[in-house]
Amino acid sequence: MELFKIAIEKDEETLEFEVADFVHHEGEQCKFEVYREGRMVAGFEPDKQRFLHICQNPGNIDEEVLHLIADKIEALNL
Secondary structure, three states, rough: EEEEEEEEEEEEEEEEEEEOOOOOOOOOOOOOOEEEEOOEEEEEEEEEOOOEEEEEEEOOOOOHHHHHHHHHHOOOOO
16 A cells, blocks of 8 residues: 545645555455545545546545545555
């Protein structure tokens, strides 16, 4: 598992998250887990074209914010 930080802009506010990338992903959990203040708030799973889809949303994060997070992670080409 690799960890990295990302920040997104929403309504003139900067939201910071920590992302866990499960490099040796086996399908039993989401490939990417997103944390805020130490608590898991979302998970994403790539499709065959490597576009991310929401796998979990235990933090009830706004869907627009989830799409911004996915775009940020996709831009990293992991």
